[in-house]
Amino acid sequence: MQRFDGREYIYPPDLLRRFVATPLTFLYRIGAFKVIVKTNDETLLPAFEASFESPGTNTFEWKLIRDSDSHGLLEPSMGITSGPLTFVGMGPACLIGVDRQRRELFAFIGRDIDRQTYKALLIPLFFELTSEACAANAASPSEGHNQACANE
Amino acid sequence: MIAGARCVLATNSPEASELAAAWEQKTPQRHAASFEMEVFVDSGMDDTTDQGPFFRGQNHLVFAFLPPRGFVAYDLLRRRVHAVLSTAAARDCCFWNNLLLPITIGVLGTTVGVIPLHSACLDYDGNGLLLAGVSGAGKSTLSAAMAEHGFSFVSDDWTYISKHGSLLMAHGLSSPVKLLPDTVKFFPRLRDLAPRTTLNGELAYELDPSCAEGFTVKRTSYPRRILFLERTSQPGCEFVPCRPDDVRTFFECNGERLPDELIEAKTFRTGIIETLSGCPAWILRSGDNPHKTAEAIGDFVAEAHNATV
Numbered sequence: 001m002q003r004f005d006g007r008e009y010i011y012p013p014d015l016l017r018r019f020v021a022t023p024l025t026f027l028y029r030i031g032a033f034k035v036i037v038k039t040n041d042e043t044l045l046p047a048f049e050a051s052f053e054s055p056g057t058n059t060f061e062w063k064l065i066r067d068s069d070s071h072g073l074l075e076p077s078m079g080i081t082s083g084p085l086t087f088v089g090m091g092p093a094c095l096i097g098v099d100r101q102r103r104e105l106f107a108f109i110g111r112d113i114d115r116q117t118y119k120a121l122l123i124p125l126f127f128e129l130t131s132e133a134c135a136a137n138a139a140s141p142s143e144g145h146n147q148a149c150a151n152e
Numbered sequence: 153m154i155a156g157a158r159c160v161l162a163t164n165s166p167e168a169s170e171l172a173a174a175w176e177q178k179t180p181q182r183h184a185a186s187f188e189m190e191v192f193v194d195s196g197m198d199d200t201t202d203q204g205p206f207f208r209g210q211n212h213l214v215f216a217f218l219p220p221r222g223f224v225a226y227d228l229l230r231r232r233v234h235a236v237l238s239t240a241a242a243r244d245c246c247f248w249n250n251l252l253l254p255i256t257i258g259v260l261g262t263t264v265g266v267i268p269l270h271s272a273c274l275d276y277d278g279n280g281l282l283l284a285g286v287s288g289a290g291k292s293t294l295s296a297a298m299a300e301h302g303f304s305f306v307s308d309d310w311t312y313i314s315k316h317g318s319l320l321m322a323h324g325l326s327s328p329v330k331l332l333p334d335t336v337k338f339f340p341r342l343r344d345l346a347p348r349t350t351l352n353g354e355l356a357y358e359l360d361p362s363c364a365e366g367f368t369v370k371r372t373s374y375p376r377r378i379l380f381l382e383r384t385s386q387p388g389c390e391f392v393p394c395r396p397d398d399v400r401t402f403f404e405c406n407g408e409r410l411p412d413e414l415i416e417a418k419t420f421r422t423g424i425i426e427t428l429s430g431c432p433a434w435i436l437r438s439g440d441n442p443h444k445t446a447e448a449i450g451d452f453v454a455e456a457h458n459a460t461v
Contacts, residue, residue, distance in 0.1 A: 016214060017208055018210055080234045083230070083232070085234070087215065089217060104211070106211070
């Protein structure tokens with residue numbers, strides 16, 4: 001019998017760019033909460049002083065991905081907030097998702113977003129979304145896993 | 153019910169609610185897994201941009217821009233879909249049937265018991281025949297030809313597989329068949345249509361299977377056989393048997409990678425693929441035109457069917 005090798009048919013396996021490696025990891029204390037930032041681009045690291053404390057269990061995680069396949073500038077934002085989730089889309093150049101229960105923030109940042117725009121617009125937005133998430137978790141501990149990260 | 157999954161829709165739009173009535177099932181399957189879909193229609197939404205669709209995901213969250221009409225966010229852990237649509241999109245049944253719903257089942261399906269397979273599906277006397285192959289192998293063209301040669305049409309590109317008791321059930325979403333401009337020589341009726349830019353940016357004719365003359369459309373079928381399409385330059389059709397391992401490898405490699413958060417969905421998909429790998433399968437190498445190939449498949453399937461009976 002003639003051999004057929006199904007592996008010849010490999011289709012793009014990561015269409016959504018879920019598995020982009022984020023090898024750069026830093027821990028920050030930003031105001032009242034700790035944030036672990038994971039990214040694939042050092043220019044996306046916030047200009048805060050890194051923390052050398054242990055991360056602890058209630059740390060918020062930011063996964064910031066420089067998306068080299070997405071180009072264009074920021075567009076007017078569209079937002080969805082429902083239950084523990086908040087999504088913000090500013091066109092393909094910037095997509096942000098926050099899961100308050102899981103204390104996670106994800107962002108895809110297009111290649112044309114320069115450092116200045118990132119620093120002036122996006123970092124404050126991440127900070128605001130994280131503060132809101134922590135405040136919501138503090139107000140409704142059952143929504144968070146155990147306790148709000150702001151209380152750590 | 154959408155491809156075997158139950159959708160609970162909440163919306164502020166009477167138009168969207170009216171469109172949804174088309175997929176309402178009077179006797180819903182009680183055991184079907186369900187997901188919630190919240191659709192907010194924003195009358196102030198700008199729908200003048202001309203970008204193509206755009207998708208990104210991280211862990212259990214997936215985003216889709218379906219310009220110029222919508223921003224959709226999927227939560228695969230909690231099985232929820234949140235969408236903001238323009239008024240035009242909410243009213244447009246093509247947007248729902250050809251874009252929003254197929255994409256939603258494609259993204260979320262694995263978490264609600266529906267596995268999207270990159271295959272066409274045709275039905276012959278209640279027996280489903282899956283046509284698999286890489287993009288460009290000719291699945292859509294051959295599906296259209298087979299629909300003109302006595303097979304009932306279920307789907308031409310993506311087929312959604314769910315479990316129905318101990319059996320697998322293949323679902324189609326009645327999306328248009330996409331036929332590339334050069335196929336007009338095989339399907340002269342396409343001359344009456346204008347080609348359009350499709351989701352993946354290709355220019356293609358879109359043939360509505362439910363209106364196409366000579367087509368019989370079925371929403372579901374039970375997959376019994378699988379053909380893997382390969383084009384060759386040699387005339388004639390050759391059916392080469394495949395081993396279950398190869399069927400398994402093909403579908404595992406074709407499936408989208410899922411994150412660790414979705415372990416249940418991964419396990420479910422593996423189970424479905426395992427069951428599928430038990431179906432008799434062949435590589436179909438054809439250098440013939442789609443109509444001759446469709447006839448050859450018809451003869452082959454009839455022979456296999458008679459042998460079984």
